[in-house]
Amino acid sequence: MSTALALDHVGICVRDPAPVWASWERLGFALSPIAQQSGRRTPDGPVEPFGTGNRCAFLRHGYVEMLGILDPSLFANGVDRFVARYEGMHILALGIGETEENLARLRRGGLAIPGISWLQRPVEPGGPIARFARLPFPDAPEGRVQLIQHLTPELVWDPRWMAHRNGAEALETAILVSAAPAETTARLARLAGLPAEPDPLAGFRLRLPGAPGAAGPDSPAMETRIRILPPEALPRLLPGVAAPSLPFMAGMVIRTSDKAAAARALLRDLKLVETPDGVMVPPEFTGGAAVVFA
Structure with a gap:
């Protein structure tokens, strides 16, 4: 394909x-x-x-x-x-x-x-x-x-x-921020060979269809996403995260086996942040990218 x-x-x-x-x-x-x-x-x-x-x-x-x-x-x-x-x-x-x-x-x-x-x-x-x-x-x-x-x-x-104490199982979403979301989306859509659609929050998203073994020898067929947002939408999705420059790869959503229960327990001493998709570890703890456990 x-x-x-x-x-x-x-x-x-x-x-x-x-x-x-x-x-x-x-x-x-x-x-x-x-x-x-x-x-x-x-x-x-x-x-x-x-x-x-x-x-x-x-x-x-x-x-x-x-x-x-x-x-x-x-x-x-x-x-x-x-x-x-x-x-x-x-x-x-x-x-x-x-x-x-x-x-x-x-x-x-x-x-x-x-x-x-x-x-x-x-x-x-x-x-x-x-x-x-x-x-x-x-x-x-x-x-x-x-x-x-x-x-x-x-x-x-x-x-x-591959056995993670936080229950992490799948890289589900990548989140990008751009001053020109349409231009960034056009580049990514051209590379992927797939159409873009409006994002439910703002900007655009690409939905990757999945296939068995597409992202690991035993990976299931699952949809994954790239979200491309304008800067003003970033605080609504990743509260407290600021773009150091644009365009900016802001973070990711990682799907867990237990709806982030193990991650919450393991990381309870960190300043976790609630987001629409799950609980976020702020960029200062990860090397510069927001990590949302869902």
């Missing part, structure tokens, strides 16, 4: 990732081991080590990536530019089933995509190499918005780091 199927992951980018990794473990997530990334700067270039590294919270459906700079002397793959704007969410990846078909669709639509961008990383030090094929929207002001196909999904969605 030559359209996006589901929210695959969102990514939080910071200069120093260690404190953020510790914070996410405090929130009840079991994180994957530290993995330094490598890849090709051009479709035909050699594989080289990058200066960036990540840990991830893998869910039954989708995941959250916490990415930082481990070696400033090496290529940072754009993370340095992102954190110069703000520390927080800068990556939005939509899962696809077939990379070549989507590349052909995007090129037919006039997007100047040079080819498939290949990325790889060890799943743990000395472990097997996970491989990914990406189709990034060129020069998107929102951040790194891309289509992604996991070539080795069974390596990254490992049961060892």
